[in-house]
Amino acid sequence: GAGVSQSPSNKVTEKGKDVELRCDPISGHTALYWYRQSLGQGLEFLIYFQGNSAPDKSGLPSDRFSAERTGGSVSTLTIQRTQQEDSAVYLCASSLDGQGALGYTFGSGTRLTVV
Amino acid sequence: AQSVTQPDIHITVSEGASLELRCNYSYGATPYLFWYVQSPGQGLQLLLKYFSGDTLVQGIKGFEAEFKRSQSSFNLRKPSVHWSDAAEYFCAVGATGGYNKLIFGAGTRLAVHP
Numbered sequence: 001g002a003g004v005s006q007s008p009s010n011k012v013t014e015k016g017k018d019v020e021l022r023c024d025p026i027s028g029h030t031a032l033y034w035y036r037q038s039l040g041q042g043l044e045f046l047i048y049f050q051g052n053s054a055p056d057k058s059g060l061p062s063d064r065f066s067a068e069r070t071g072g073s074v075s076t077l078t079i080q081r082t083q084q085e086d087s088a089v090y091l092c093a094s095s096l097d098g099q100g101a102l103g104y105t106f107g108s109g110t111r112l113t114v115v
Numbered sequence: 116a117q118s119v120t121q122p123d124i125h126i127t128v129s130e131g132a133s134l135e136l137r138c139n140y141s142y143g144a145t146p147y148l149f150w151y152v153q154s155p156g157q158g159l160q161l162l163l164k165y166f167s168g169d170t171l172v173q174g175i176k177g178f179e180a181e182f183k184r185s186q187s188s189f190n191l192r193k194p195s196v197h198w199s200d201a202a203e204y205f206c207a208v209g210a211t212g213g214y215n216k217l218i219f220g221a222g223t224r225l226a227v228h229p
Contacts (some may be wrong), residue, residue: 033216033217035219042220042221043205045216048216091159093159103149103164104159104217105161106151106158106159106160107158108157109158
């Protein structure tokens with residue numbers, strides 16, 4: 001597509017439920033990134049996929065968080081047993097090259113609210 | 116480890132006034148440097164980037180930034196601010212070589228008074 005598409009745009013869930021957030025990157029972009037933006041905070045790196053390489057999961061805050069990227073395209077970020085502190089905007093970005101040197105293209109994000 | 120500091124959380128300027136948003140980074144070599152803008156309810160948009168060469172970089176929407184190695188800074192400037200520039204601005208640093216995840220600052224929220 002023309003841009004990075006994320007769905008849903010908003011998600012309200014009850015504490016303890018699992019959620020799945022989806023990211024559809026720009027076609028042909030080999031690198032895909034997930035970031036989290038909490039209220040009043042900067043962007044916190046979560047996970048990075050580059051081609052067929054093993055993902056960099058160093059930013060995932062706990063084992064409740066996981067992500068996969070199928071066929072080198074669409075990615076799903078899963079949060080299990082959601083907690084209130086998981087409430088944030090989850091941003092996905094893709095880039096043409098693995099170095100991010102060309103800059104990222106960001107999606108509009110998924111606003112997650114855990115009640 | 117890389118880090119980015121944006122000392123100003125919130126800045127207010129009058130329309131037509133000049134603007135400078137500060138960014139300091141920590142990285143052991145020459146970094147890749149970026150400025151992104153996030154308008155309300157929008158994703159982040161790339162304003163400009165620095166890799167090497169000319170230390171004064173021109174971007175979109177009339178913005179420019181200057182890389183100063185001696186000060187580890189990459190400040191964003193605009194000579195005359197428009198009301199539509201009200202947004203949140205993020206500075207980011209990436210490592211050269213290999214793959215690259217960007218580290219973002221906490222952001223500076225810009226308000227523009229008419």
